[in-house]
Amino acid sequence: MxxxxxxxxxxxxxxxxxxxxxxxxxxxxxxxxxxxxxxxxxxxxxxxxxxxxxxxxxxxxxxxxxxxxxxxxxxxxxxxxxxxxxxxxxxxxxxxxxxxxxxxxxxxxxxxxxxxxxxxxxxxxxxADFIPIASHLGSLGHSLCYENPFNMSTPIFRRSIQALVASFLSLRKRPVIRFQKTSRDAQRMANELKTIIAREDALFEGCKSDTLLLIVDRSQDPITPLLNQWTYEAMVHELMGINNNRVFIENAPNDAQRNLVLSAQHDDFYANNMYLNFGEIGQNIKTLMSEYQRKAQMHQQLESINDMKKFVEQYPQFKKISGTVTKHVQVVGEMSRIVADQNLMRISEVEQTIVHNGEHNECLDLIKQLIQHPKTSEMNALRLVMLYALRFENHSSNSLQILISQLRQRGISARNTATIRTLLDYGGMKRRQNDLFGNQSAMGMTKRFIKGLKGVENVFTQHEPYVSQLIDHAAKGKLSDTNFPSSDYAQPSTRYENIILFMIGGLTYEESAVANAYNQKRAQNPGLPRILLMSNYVHNTRSFIDQLLNLTGTSTPSPVGQSA
Missing domain, CATH: 3.40.50.2060 (Sec1/Munc18 (SM) protein, domain 1)
Known part of the structure; x- marks a missing residue:
C-alpha cells in the first residue's frame, strides 16, 4: 500500500x-x-x-x-x-x-x-489524483480547508472525495469506512464515498476489502500543529517550510543555495536521517563531512594514469557526495541559527511542559517570562498562549485574559490574538470527543503517571500525537463503536491488513513520523496493518495559524477563559 x-x-x-x-x-x-x-x-x-x-x-x-x-x-x-x-x-x-x-x-x-x-x-x-509526499503520506496541497462555522468548504470537500476515490482505485482497495461521529464533515464524506463506490461498482470489481478508512477531524488534536519540532523533516518544515520536496532558504547568498530539493528518493542521507532528532543529525553530518574530506584527499593525489582513471570513474559519486554535504550543512546551519536567534530550545521545553504534565502556576509563570523575552518571536509568543488556552481551558485559575493582554502589550494585533478564541471554538473541549491531555479519565491519568515515572529519552519529543492512539486502537480492533461508527454493515471491531486515516483540516510531519515508525514495525511483526495517512495539507505552525486567521471573525467566539 x-x-x-x-x-x-x-x-x-x-x-x-x-x-x-x-x-x-x-x-x-x-x-x-x-x-x-x-x-x-x-x-x-x-x-x-x-x-x-x-x-x-x-x-x-x-x-x-x-x-x-x-x-x-x-x-x-x-x-x-x-x-x-x-x-x-x-x-x-x-x-x-x-x-x-x-x-x-x-x-x-x-x-x-x-x-x-x-x-x-x-x-x-x-x-493518481493526490500528491504522493511519501509512500505512507498523500496530500492535496490545499492549506485552507474550513469555512464558517468550521465546516469544510465545498471545493475542498469535493476534492477530498476525489482524492480518496483515486487512492482506493490505485491501491485496488474497497474499504470499510468509519468516521468520527461528532464531525458532520466526516459523516458526509463517509456517506458520499459509500455512494460513489456503489455507483462505480464495475471499477471496484476485484478490489480487496482488507482495508479500513478512518475519517477524523483536525479539531480533535489542535495541539500537534502548534508544537515546535525536533526531528529532521518536521523541523525543516516548521522552521523553513517544505513545499513538494522543495525548501526555500531566505538568507542564502544565491538562487542555487536558496532553493533546495529534499527528497528521500534521491538523497540517501536525507532518507536515512529524516526521522532522527536534531542532535543525531549533527553527528551524522559530521560523519558525512569526514567521508567527503577523505575522498577529496584521495582525489588530490593523481600521480599516475591509473589514479586519473579511478578519479574519472568515481567522479559522479564524489560530486553527488559533495552536493549532499553542501546542502545538508546549509540546511542544518540555517536551522541552528533560527533555533539560537529565537530561543527555541527553551520555548520548546516550555511547550512540552504545558501539554505533557505541567502544573498550572508553573506554566503560567514560564509563559509570562517568555512573552517578555526579547528573542521570543510574535508567532512563538502566540503559540505558547494558544497551548495554555487549550491545556487549562477549564482550570479554576485560568488567566488567559492576562496573557492576551501581555500579547497586546508586545504589539501583537487584535486579529492575531483573536485567533486564540477561534482556536477554542475550533478545538476546545466542547468540540473534542477525546481525552487529549489524559486528565479526564482514570486510565489517561494512570498512563501519564507511569510515563512520568519512566521518564523520556528527549524532553523535546515527549509529546505523542492523537493519531498515534487512533492507529493503535484501529490496528487492534479496539476503536469505539460509538465514537467511530461504520457507514456500512460490517462489524466495526474487525481487524484489517491496511488502515487509511484521512484527517480533515491537515496533518503534520510529526504524525507522518508516527505512521512511518508503525510501518517499520511490520518487518518484525507482519501481523500489523500498513498505515497510510491522507489529508488536504501538511501543516506547520504558521500554516495552521493562518487557517485559524482565515476563520477569525467568521465564527461566534466563546468568552475567553471559559469552555468553548
Whole structure:
C-alpha cells in the first residue's frame, strides 16, 4: 500500500504507451505537483520527456509539430475546456491523454468531437489524483480547508472525495469506512464515498476489502500543529517550510543555495536521517563531512594514469557526495541559527511542559517570562498562549485574559490574538470527543503517571500525537463503536491488513513520523496493518495559524477563559 510507487507506475505507463521519441508533458497546476513529487526532472528526461508545459499557458506555447504530447490532467471543467481548445488547434503531432480520476463518458464524447484533426491516440483514466509526499503520506496541497462555522468548504470537500476515490482505485482497495461521529464533515464524506463506490461498482470489481478508512477531524488534536519540532523533516518544515520536496532558504547568498530539493528518493542521507532528532543529525553530518574530506584527499593525489582513471570513474559519486554535504550543512546551519536567534530550545521545553504534565502556576509563570523575552518571536509568543488556552481551558485559575493582554502589550494585533478564541471554538473541549491531555479519565491519568515515572529519552519529543492512539486502537480492533461508527454493515471491531486515516483540516510531519515508525514495525511483526495517512495539507505552525486567521471573525467566539 505505497502511494508513491503507485503514482510512479502510472506515470511510467503513460510515457511508455506514447512510444519512443521526443515528447512534451502537458499538465495542469495540480498534476505538476503530483509528478514533481514522483519523479525528478532528470528522471523524466530519461523517459524522453524533453519539454514540460502547463495547459493553462496555451496562448504563449509555440507549436512543435514533430513532438508527441503526453497530457496528464485532472478531469475538471476548466481543464476539459482548455483541452477542447487545444485539440481544435493542435500544437503537437499526437496526443496521449490521461486523466487522474474518473471522467464522465459525456466529457470524453465532447473531447472526441473537438478532435477534428484526429490527433488523439489514447484516452485513459489513471488514478493518481493526490500528491504522493511519501509512500505512507498523500496530500492535496490545499492549506485552507474550513469555512464558517468550521465546516469544510465545498471545493475542498469535493476534492477530498476525489482524492480518496483515486487512492482506493490505485491501491485496488474497497474499504470499510468509519468516521468520527461528532464531525458532520466526516459523516458526509463517509456517506458520499459509500455512494460513489456503489455507483462505480464495475471499477471496484476485484478490489480487496482488507482495508479500513478512518475519517477524523483536525479539531480533535489542535495541539500537534502548534508544537515546535525536533526531528529532521518536521523541523525543516516548521522552521523553513517544505513545499513538494522543495525548501526555500531566505538568507542564502544565491538562487542555487536558496532553493533546495529534499527528497528521500534521491538523497540517501536525507532518507536515512529524516526521522532522527536534531542532535543525531549533527553527528551524522559530521560523519558525512569526514567521508567527503577523505575522498577529496584521495582525489588530490593523481600521480599516475591509473589514479586519473579511478578519479574519472568515481567522479559522479564524489560530486553527488559533495552536493549532499553542501546542502545538508546549509540546511542544518540555517536551522541552528533560527533555533539560537529565537530561543527555541527553551520555548520548546516550555511547550512540552504545558501539554505533557505541567502544573498550572508553573506554566503560567514560564509563559509570562517568555512573552517578555526579547528573542521570543510574535508567532512563538502566540503559540505558547494558544497551548495554555487549550491545556487549562477549564482550570479554576485560568488567566488567559492576562496573557492576551501581555500579547497586546508586545504589539501583537487584535486579529492575531483573536485567533486564540477561534482556536477554542475550533478545538476546545466542547468540540473534542477525546481525552487529549489524559486528565479526564482514570486510565489517561494512570498512563501519564507511569510515563512520568519512566521518564523520556528527549524532553523535546515527549509529546505523542492523537493519531498515534487512533492507529493503535484501529490496528487492534479496539476503536469505539460509538465514537467511530461504520457507514456500512460490517462489524466495526474487525481487524484489517491496511488502515487509511484521512484527517480533515491537515496533518503534520510529526504524525507522518508516527505512521512511518508503525510501518517499520511490520518487518518484525507482519501481523500489523500498513498505515497510510491522507489529508488536504501538511501543516506547520504558521500554516495552521493562518487557517485559524482565515476563520477569525467568521465564527461566534466563546468568552475567553471559559469552555468553548
Amino acid at each position: 505505497d502511494v508513491l510507487v503507485a503514482t510512479q507506475q502510472y506515470i511510467s505507463e503513460m510515457v511508455r504507451l506514447a512510444g519512443p521519441g521526443m515528447k512534451v508533458l502537458l499538465m495542469d497546476k495540480e498534476t505538476t505537483s503530483i509528478i514533481s513529487c514522483a519523479f525528478s526532472q532528470s528522471e523524466m528526461m530519461q523517459k524522453e520527456i524533453y519539454l514540460f508545459e502547463r495547459i493553462d499557458t496555451g496562448s504563449i506555447r509555440e507549436p512543435i509539430k514533430f513532438l508527441k504530447c503526453v497530457c496528464f490532467l485532472r478531469p475538471t471543467q476548466e481543464n476539459l475546456l482548455l483541452l477542447q481548445e487545444e485539440l481544435r488547434n493542435p500544437r503537437y503531432a499526437q496526443y496521449y491523454i490521461y486523466f487522474s480520476n474518473i471522467i464522465p463518458k459525456a466529457d470524453v464524447k465532447m473531447l472526441a468531437e473537438a478532435d477534428e484533426q484526429e490527433t488523439v491516440r489514447e484516452v485513459h483514466e489513471y488514478y
